[in-house]
Amino acid sequence: MQINNVEIEDNFAEAFKMWGSRFIITAINERWAMTAAREVTGFSTSIIGCGCEAGIGGVLTCDQTPDGRPGVLVLIFTMSKKDMVKHLLLRLGQCIMTSPTSACYNDLEAEVKVKTGGKLRYFGDGFQSSKYLEKRRLWRVPVMDGEFVIEESFGMQKAVGGGNFLILADNQLNALAAAEAAVDAISKIPDVILPFPGGIVRSGSKIGSIYKGQMVSSNTAYCPGIRRQVDSALPEGVNSVMEIVIDGLNENVVRMATKVGILAATGPGVIGISAGNYGGKLGQYHFYLHEILGKA
Amino acid sequence: MGCVSCAGLVGNSSSAENEITLHLKEPTTIPIEAYSITPDLLLERDDSDIKKLPAYYGRRKVTIGDLFSVEGERSESIVVQGGLGHVKKIGMGMSRGRIIVKGDVGPHLGAYMQGGEIIVKGNAGDWAGANMEGGRVWIDGNAAHHVGAAYPGDKKGVNRGVIIIEGNAGSELGVAMRRGVIAVFGNTGDFTGAGMIAGTILVFGHLGKRAGAGMKRGSIAAFGTYDPLLPTYRFESIFQPVYIRFLIKRLRECGVPIPAKTEEQLFRRYSGDINMLGKGEILIHD
Numbered sequence: 017m018q019i020n021n022v023e024i025e026d027n028f029a030e031a032f033k034m035w036g037s038r039f040i041i042t043a044i045n046e047r048w049a050m051t052a053a054r055e056v057t058g059f060s061t062s063i064i065g066c067g068c069e070a071g072i073g074g075v076l077t078c079d080q081t082p083d084g085r086p087g088v089l090v091l092i093f094t095m096s097k098k099d100m101v102k103h104l105l106l107r108l109g110q111c112i113m114t115s116p117t118s119a120c121y122n123d124l125e126a127e128v129k130v131k132t133g134g135k136l137r138y139f140g141d142g143f144q145s146s147k148y149l150e151k152r153r154l155w156r157v158p159v160m161d162g163e164f165v166i167e168e169s170f171g172m173q174k175a176v177g178g179g180n181f182l183i184l185a186d187n188q189l190n191a192l193a194a195a196e197a198a199v200d201a202i203s204k205i206p207d208v209i210l211p212f213p214g215g216i217v218r219s220g221s222k223i224g225s226i227y228k229g230q231m232v233s234s235n236t237a238y239c240p241g242i243r244r245q246v247d248s249a250l251p252e253g254v255n256s257v258m259e260i261v262i263d264g265l266n267e268n269v270v271r272m273a274t275k276v277g278i279l280a281a282t283g284p285g286v287i288g289i290s291a292g293n294y295g296g297k298l299g300q301y302h303f304y305l306h307e308i309l310g311k312a
Numbered sequence: 313m314g315c316v317s318c319a320g321l322v323g324n325s326s327s328a329e330n331e332i333t334l335h336l337k338e339p340t341t342i343p344i345e346a347y348s349i350t351p352d353l354l355l356e357r358d359d360s361d362i363k364k365l366p367a368y369y370g371r372r373k374v375t376i377g378d379l380f381s382v383e384g385e386r387s388e389s390i391v392v393q394g395g396l397g398h399v400k401k402i403g404m405g406m407s408r409g410r411i412i413v414k415g416d417v418g419p420h421l422g423a424y425m426q427g428g429e430i431i432v433k434g435n436a437g438d439w440a441g442a443n444m445e446g447g448r449v450w451i452d453g454n455a456a457h458h459v460g461a462a463y464p465g466d467k468k469g470v471n472r473g474v475i476i477i478e479g480n481a482g483s484e485l486g487v488a489m490r491r492g493v494i495a496v497f498g499n500t501g502d503f504t505g506a507g508m509i510a511g512t513i514l515v516f517g518h519l520g521k522r523a524g525a526g527m528k529r530g531s532i533a534a535f536g537t538y539d540p541l542l543p544t545y546r547f548e549s550i551f552q553p554v555y556i557r558f559l560i561k562r563l564r565e566c567g568v569p570i571p572a573k574t575e576e577q578l579f580r581r582y583s584g585d586i587n588m589l590g591k592g593e594i595l596i597h598d
Binding site for chain 2: 119145148156
């Protein structure tokens with residue numbers, strides 16, 4: 017299959033069951049809502065080393081937020097419910113509660129709930145108060161700048177993590193430009209995040225290593241600089257590869273993001289598009305590129 | 313707003329064709345207890361069964377059919393009309409559906425209700441929404457005393473739900489309130505929020521005397537003028553409460569006519585009542 021003269025490999029991305037949560041941060045203005053959002057999604061590129069994957073889902077207008085202040089939507093993904101409980105508590109407590117003028121509200125109706133606000137309320141040292149309106153409980157925690165408002169419970173649901181595609185280009189600049197175009201296109205898809213820096217990962221990994229005890233190592237099959245020394249998967253002419261990793265609240269949005277991302281990435285200097293997998297033996301989801309792109 | 317709907321604040325109304333209309337045959341000053349007029353009881357009943365439901369005329373036990381003409385059947389949307397100033401307990405304990413009262417209505421409207429909504433296109437008597445546990449009461453006109461209050465002897469009053477009064481409210485509004493929201497667009501009488509345990513009262517007109525007397529927790533927000541607060545309330549700070557913004561936005565989304573930019577005001581926060589737990593607050597528009 018070719019799109020815009022770019023070869024789309026007949027390959028699939030292997031993705032995994034995860035748990036996802038979505039919440040809204042508001043603040044006195046967009047600057048401070050975004051500050052809190054950047055902090056809470058910091059150091060969250062991969063569950064391998066960071067424990068969770070998180071990203072900003074979009075900027076919200078005053079009409080779109082529960083308290084009518086400017087806001088930012090955040091999504092977070094973990095491998096287990098236990099990890100979600102842990103990371104929500106740590107991140108909301110350390111990164112949002114500490115941020116000037118912030119408030120935090122659940123934005124995911126789900127059967128499974130985590131009482132994150134219900135735990136953070138104890139920071140109020142007995143001076144916190146609860147407000148209940150139409151099945152939503154908020155906690156008001158007295159803090160130095162006024163009050164911190166946080167919803168008692170946050171929803172989490174089964175989600176999909178690790179959807180991906182690889183951009184194979186003739187040089188680094190073209191690979192990066194194509195990846196940036198893909199990131200911009202995917203940013204319009206709701207309920208997905210691209211957890212790596214700027215949405216792009218330059219150091220894709222493989223399972224295993226020659227070193228004992230090291231679980232992952234560089235994806236050598238896609239490293240152009242050593243193509244003659246390994247069992248390379250790269251066609252001739254490829255001198256740089258960038259990967260886009262996609263986490264989403266459901267399969268459909270991951271498919272949609274993969275499709276729009278690939279279509280946007282087929283630009284100048286791009287020789288091929290591939291995808292990363294583990295032979296189909298690990299992940300619960302297989303996203304076949306031809307199938308996704310064939311469904312126009 | 314993402315996941316929260318107005319469910320609970322705005323009930324689903326049946327079409328006009330499917331309404332039950334109850335018209336009081338003869339206005340009277342004899343107290344009538346019409347506790348059977350609830351959507352829960354009328355939904356499954358046909359016209360003749362509705363007429364057989366019990367009521368009290370003074371101390372005499374009668375039926376709904378003796379006092380009201382009935383049109384319609386098997387609906388949870390009810391219209392009640394016809395000089396109801398002495399008709400008590402309409403909507404008492406209801407958990408679903410909608411009652412529209414055309415004109416004034418007597419005491420104990422919606423007492424103990426758990427869900428659904430009651431709209432009064434007139435004034436309401438004492439004890440409207442007393443000991444409510446859910447749903448909404450919306451009074452276009454004035455409300456008398458003890459709205460949203462706990463009955464004497466009860467330790468806790470309103471536990472959930474929303475009461476909106478577009479006119480004035482009398483004394484002892486929201487006494488011993490445990491949860492929920494009461495919004496009054498006119499003035500309130502004495503002892504607003506006395507003995508509050510939690511919950512929120514918003515007063516857009518004049519907040520009456522001795523507000524929050526004996527309050528343990530809870531919030532009373534005065535957007536207009538106010539009588540001097542009790543000496544058992546202490547000034548804490550001036551700030552913009554984020555919670556009030558959340559509440560006002562939710563109420564506006566459900567049709568409550570709160571003036572624009574109300575949520576942007578600064579408030580002087582007074583904590584009290586120090587005779588009790590002292591963790592309540594009165595917020596005065598600065």
